[in-house]
Every structure is written in structure tokens, then in C-alpha cells.
Amino acid sequence: MKPENRDYSLSRRQLLKTAAAGSATLALAGLAAPTIARSQPTELMVTCGGGDWLELLKKAWYNDYAKVGIPINPQPYKGLAELKAMVEAKAWGQADIVLGSAGDAAMAQAMGLSEPIDYSIVDKSSLLAGTYDDNYIIVDVAASVLAWNTDAFPAGKEPKSWTEFFSPDLKSPRGLFKGSNQTLEIATLSRGIAIKDLYPFDITKALDVLQKVRDSIAWYEGGAQSQQMITSREVDLAMLWINRADTLVQDKRPVNYTPTNTVLDGDAIIIPKGHPNKDAAMKFAAYMASPEPQARLTNLVALGPSNTKAIPLCDPARLARTAMDPKYASTNRFQDFKWLAANADKLNAEWNKWLLG
Known part of the structure; x- marks a missing residue:
């Protein structure tokens, strides 16, 4: 994946067109609001870039997670070098979760910079082959x-x-x-x-x-x-x-x-190694792996879902503009x-x- 800030810019006209996309409410087991309210932290810092891309993430993911989980505090994009520095210095005030490239996620795993994904919390049963590994999950599909x-x-x-x-x-x-x-x-x-x-x-x-x-x-x-x-x-x-x-x-x-x-390729959830808020981060990873948030993003921008159960939740016309539409998917492969x-x-x-x- 490209080593730039993941700025999926859309024109103002395109944002106005897509702003009306559906917003299904998700209720994950173990993510009821009272449970989250009693836990720490009271917010999650997620590095993800800014601009139009951040506005899309708010519509697709963050605003809804504030209802079923805890508020998301977006942070500037961080690449592999910044993740490495953060983990080595234990500078946890920079991020609880890194939303980064799948390539960086694989490198972070190889370098011992990320926490293993707890697959007793994160349901991988419907995730596409190639979109998850021991220490990361891919939550959207780019090409x-x-x-x-x-x-x-x-x-x-x-x-x-x-x-x-x-x-x-x-x-x-x-x-x-x-x-x-x-x-x-x-x-x-x-x-x-x-x-x-x-x-x-x-x-x-x-x-x-x-x-x-x-x-x-x-x-x-x-x-x-x-x-x-x-x-x-x-x-x-x-x-x-x-x-x-x-x-x-x-x-x-x-x-x-x-x-x-x-x-x-796609964007991946990376939880920094040793992070004290890893339990709360893992619940967010479970949310991101689920079908409804992924379908909401596809209905806003030409990025497909990694969860197969999201496919029927997508607007067919929007899905057809991605590499995950059924008529294209079998011709492609993940890196x-x-x-x-x-x-x-x-x-x-x-x-x-x-x-x-």
C-alpha cells in the first residue's frame, strides 16, 4: 500500500452525494454501552489521517462507535517508523490504535511492534482469506x-x-x-x-x-x-x-x-505492542471486523469490505465500483x-x- 497519508479525497459534490448513505446501528455482544462506560479509557485515540478521509470514517465508523462503545479521538496518520518509535518509547499518549496500511501491519508484526489479535473477541469467521493474520485485521479493501x-x-x-x-x-x-x-x-x-x-x-x-x-x-x-x-x-x-x-x-x-x-490491499487495525489500553482497542477491532460498519464505508467510497457478510448489506451500485464486487473479486488477489x-x-x-x- 502507498506510504502516504491515506487521504481518500472526494470532491465537495461527491461528499454531498454520499452523505445520505445509510447508518445501521450495530449491537455487538460484549459492547453494550454500560460495560464500556465502566472501563478505561474514556476515549480511543485512533491514527487515521484527516481531511475528506476522516470525514468518511466519522460517517462510516466513528460516530456509530461512540453510541455502542466510546468516543473516538482521531490522531494524525502514523507510519511504521512512527509506530516503532512510539512502542520503543512507550509513548502511549499518541495513539491507542494505528489504522495503517496492510503492508505496515505485516511489517509491524514481523518486527514485534504489535499486539496479537484476540480472536476470542474478534470474529474472523467471515473475513476473507488474506485479510487477517496473528496481529492485524484489514477492515477495507483497496486496489x-x-x-x-x-x-x-x-x-x-x-x-x-x-x-x-x-x-x-x-x-x-x-x-x-x-x-x-x-x-x-x-x-x-x-x-x-x-x-x-x-x-x-x-x-x-x-x-x-x-x-x-x-x-x-x-x-x-x-x-x-x-x-x-x-x-x-x-x-x-x-x-x-x-x-x-x-x-x-x-x-x-x-x-x-x-x-x-x-x-x-487495505487499511489494517494495529494495536501497539504493550499498550495499556489494548483491551479497549481489541473491542474496537471487533467492531471494525463486523459487517455493518464495513458496508457503511463501501456505501460512501469505492473501497470494498473484508467481511463477506457485509456484501449483501452494500448498495449494489456502490459495490460494483469496488474490486470486491462478485463479478470482479475472483479475478483479483490480496498481496x-x-x-x-x-x-x-x-x-x-x-x-x-x-x-x-
């Missing part, structure tokens, strides 16, 4: 999708696969995330590798794919930048994060995308977060060497 400018590629002329996207015969400028995460995976998929056989992938061969089109790549480092590049025709096609692509489509910009044959964490040093070293070469 990097093949997107194109419809002025450059009219209907019927659009690129239909990563193989076409990376073809040296295609002279169009193309946008890619300036990072190894997911960029190397889609380069591997362009070689005709079946998505089920993606991992472990050959780093050298993935870089060879990129090398053949190097002169036509325009790099982006953030979501807003990627949107600007494709709408302004700086690039004709791009790997976009699905929520970013969908926002452009809903705003009737000249962009379209396909949520198929791609890798999935192998454990393999990526184990090979992070090698991946980053080879990636940086290639970028500088």
Missing part, C-alpha cells in the same frame, strides 16, 4: 487499477490488460506510483503470470518490464498528483488507486478504469503481505538501485 483517459482511448480502444499497459509498442505516456509496492506486482502480471501464482515474484524480471517502457513513464508520489496527471493528459493511462479513479468517474471527468486482474515483509529489504534495495540506474 491499484488500470485506468485511462477516455479522450485518449475512446470506448472499445481502451487498454484491457496490464500486458497492453506495459507494451513497448504503446507509445502513450503512462503514470505509475514511484514505489516498489504494487508497481512491481503489476509489472509481473504483465508478463502473463496467473494472478494466483504471483508470489513469490522475480524482482529482476519485473524491473525488466519497467525498463522497456522507462522513457514513457511519468511517476507520481501521491493520489492527488495521479488524478491531475491523467485528467490533464500528462499521461493517457495510469495505475490509479481505485478510490481515486472512481472519484474522477463520478465527477464525470474523462477517465474510466477496470477493477480486474489486480492486487488488493502476500507476509512475503513482502520478509523480502522488504531486498525489494527496496533493488528498486532504489534501478531508479538511480
Whole structure:
């Protein structure tokens, strides 16, 4: 997942459109308000970023949890380095829960920076394979999708696969995330590798794919930048994060995308190792793993649920804009977060060497 603040920006018009989404009330066993009221703390600090993304989280999750649990006090986004510093210093006043990337969650688990998830409290029975591990759960499903400018590629002329996207015969400028995460995976998929056989992938061969089109790549480092590049025709096609692509489509910009044959990631619940408020944090994790809050988020933004029981609770039209819609889901796969964490040093070293070469 991308190493930027998870700012899933929507236009003001899009926020007004989605603000009326349903808000089902959740009553989890063991989360009755009197029980929470007698426990400590009296609020939970959750790191999650700000802006439009925070407003979406309030509508989908936080406002409701204040009714069935305790108030959420949002904190600035924290990455892996900040989590490590917090745990080592026992600086618990910064956060009770880190809502971070699945990649960071896997790394935190490997580095001993997170608490094990108590699966006697958190129900994983309906969670999709690949969305949970010993120390984290993924609570929404994102994707990097093949997107194109419809002025450059009219209907019927659009690129239909990563193989076409990376073809040296295609002279169009193309946008890619300036990072190894997911960029190397889609380069591997362009070689005709079946998505089920993606991992472990050959780093050298993935870089060879990129090398053949190097002169036509325009790099982006953030979501807003990627949107600007494709709408302004700086690039004709791009790997976009699905929520970013969908926002452009809903705003009737000249962009379209396909949520198929791609890798999935998402936001994950991480409880810092040794945190004194881990019991209260675990109850919040149980809430986040449940279907109703996840469905509410999907009904607001193009991120799918990780809980299969949330699928029938989603507005079908909203679900169809995600990579978890039944007609797309079987063509996609989650990143192998454990393999990526184990090979992070090698991946980053080879990636940086290639970028500088």
C-alpha cells in the first residue's frame, strides 16, 4: 500500500452525494454501552489521517462507535517508523490504535511492534482469506487499477490488460506510483503470470518490464498528483488507486478504469505492542471486523469490505465500483503481505538501485 497519508479525497459534490448513505446501528455482544462506560479509557485515540478521509470514517465508523462503545479521538496518520518509535518509547499518549496500511501491519508484526489479535473477541469467521493474520485485521479493501483517459482511448480502444499497459509498442505516456509496492506486482502480471501464482515474484524480471517502457513513464508520489496527471493528459493511462479513479468517474471527468486482474490491499487495525489500553482497542477491532460498519464505508467510497457478510448489506451500485464486487473479486488477489515483509529489504534495495540506474 502507498506510504502516504491515506487521504481518500472526494470532491465537495461527491461528499454531498454520499452523505445520505445509510447508518445501521450495530449491537455487538460484549459492547453494550454500560460495560464500556465502566472501563478505561474514556476515549480511543485512533491514527487515521484527516481531511475528506476522516470525514468518511466519522460517517462510516466513528460516530456509530461512540453510541455502542466510546468516543473516538482521531490522531494524525502514523507510519511504521512512527509506530516503532512510539512502542520503543512507550509513548502511549499518541495513539491507542494505528489504522495503517496492510503492508505496515505485516511489517509491524514481523518486527514485534504489535499486539496479537484476540480472536476470542474478534470474529474472523467471515473475513476473507488474506485479510487477517496473528496481529492485524484489514477492515477495507483497496486496489491499484488500470485506468485511462477516455479522450485518449475512446470506448472499445481502451487498454484491457496490464500486458497492453506495459507494451513497448504503446507509445502513450503512462503514470505509475514511484514505489516498489504494487508497481512491481503489476509489472509481473504483465508478463502473463496467473494472478494466483504471483508470489513469490522475480524482482529482476519485473524491473525488466519497467525498463522497456522507462522513457514513457511519468511517476507520481501521491493520489492527488495521479488524478491531475491523467485528467490533464500528462499521461493517457495510469495505475490509479481505485478510490481515486472512481472519484474522477463520478465527477464525470474523462477517465474510466477496470477493477480486474489486480492486487488488493487495505487499511489494517494495529494495536501497539504493550499498550495499556489494548483491551479497549481489541473491542474496537471487533467492531471494525463486523459487517455493518464495513458496508457503511463501501456505501460512501469505492473501497470494498473484508467481511463477506457485509456484501449483501452494500448498495449494489456502490459495490460494483469496488474490486470486491462478485463479478470482479475472483479475478483479483490480496498481496502476500507476509512475503513482502520478509523480502522488504531486498525489494527496496533493488528498486532504489534501478531508479538511480
